Amino acid sequence: MTRPTPDSAVDSQATRTGPAAVTSKRSPAHAAGLRTPSWVGWLFVAPALGVYAVFVLRPIALTVQYSLYRWDGIGPSTWAGLGNYVRVFTDPDLFASILNAIKLIVFFSVIPVVLGLAIASTIRRIAASRLALVARTVLFLPQVIPLVAAGIAWSWLMSSTGLVNQLLTYAGLGGVARAWLGDFSTALPAVGVIGAWVLLGLCTILLLSGMSKIDAALYEAARMDGAGPLREFVSITVPSLRQEIGVCVTVTVIAALASFDIVYVSTQGGPGNATMVPGLEIYYLAFSERQVGMASALAVVLMLLVILVALPIQWLTKDRSS
């Protein structure tokens, strides 16, 4: 709402100087009929670019700068060069947090996508039924609630007296019952299960909506040729869903690498460092242990890791230019 004044000023000037002269040099395909000088466009972009620069680009640059110093956040800082980065990759605790994030990909991405594909292709035929419409709403609930709430609910479910152990006991598996989030060997998979629960519904529905766009004639033709459900799935469903699978993988991999809320609420990174992830480690380093330089180096590594993983998936799965 702050823009009308400059823009009307822009426009009166534009009419005076004859914008046709400005645009005529460019190819007609570009801005042919719009007759707007470039700087008007830049005025429209300026406010967005401004807040983006102040609250995102500047902090990114500062993160890189901090990462090259040793600083407790209060006193003077000393130059550390790449020392902080060396420690990120050599300190077993710090590096373990990166490995944990990569292990979480199995639960946050692989399970929701594979299971989502299986479920979606099973319920594809009843996708238009009333039950499926209700399911669409229900399966979206985990996407809508705060992750913190999911974390609290699941910590309770997986506690030593929680529903998970109760069900296991009913099933005669009482022997494996334990405090899932408090056990060194099961804490990370247990956190992963929470993530899988959050993301499975989204993936299923995303894949299902992609399947509804596949030509039914393809399946009929396959049936005529005697293809079974598995053959159909491999030869028709998966290739047609390339784009949707790409989206699911990208969204879930980022959720795994950048996880914070769920871990913060359910385990705080424990027991020991068993579920420590980079996001949480950055938080502790910067705000509890006052190692701003280290925290920033880890932050840079995390940002790069996410981009390095996300970009190839995008390229691999994007078939047509959108």
Added chain:
Amino acid sequence: MIVGRRETWIGKLLLVLLMAVTLMPFLSLFVTALHPSGSYPSGLEWPRDPQWGNFVRAFEAARMIELVKSSTLIVLGVVPVALLLGTLAGFAIGHLRMAGRNAVFLLFVLGLTLPFEGIITPLYYQVRDMGLLNTRWAIILPLIGLYMPFAVFWMRAHFVNMPDALSESARMDGANVWQLFWRIHVPLAMPALSSLAILLFLWTWNQFLLAIVLVDDPLKRTMSGALGAFQGQWGTDMPLLCAGSLLILTPTLVIFLIFQRRFVTALLQGSLKG
């Protein structure tokens, strides 16, 4: 098409099972919330004497009214501004197509995958130096910036598909650029805008990291951040914590159920485009 009856049944069974797994945590929260405060109920067990009063106690303990007010203020501070700025920029990049648009678009797109943890440390010092720590502005202003990549990306995708002829004829009729934008293109962009508004609302309401780092007072945080504080305070009293969690969930659930179709479409489109 003839559908195998067996396949249909397997599908239905699977769907019901999946819904049950999705709803299980909510059910567990609900049943636990009805147990006597301070007790440690085991599993899913209906209490002999349901303590509905726990919800009242949690409502007071969490100071729900103030929490809803705080989150609403933050949403009102973030969403309209982010929508306006994103639409302005998306319109310029997608429709006015000024020189250098590809470079600036790329700059925005690079921020799409940015994990918030990556910049939280300098953001803390920056917000402190601005004197905004522990105010709602500490959440509002950074969030507007952080939403710009997605908002611009989303609105550009809309404006890129608007026919030039529309703008040309408006210009013939003497509309200036602002009128072209505000009177013609913004009204036409309403479906895209409302989906974007829903997504931004949801992300703001559920924002956790910025809330716990930049604001100490739970009453000035988002719902999600307040729930974190509530857990810290009442974490040992399971029934009360469960009641509080359910209460804090309720506003989002109500809004979701009212606008569910728009929500589902928005989330689907949102992840497809993102």
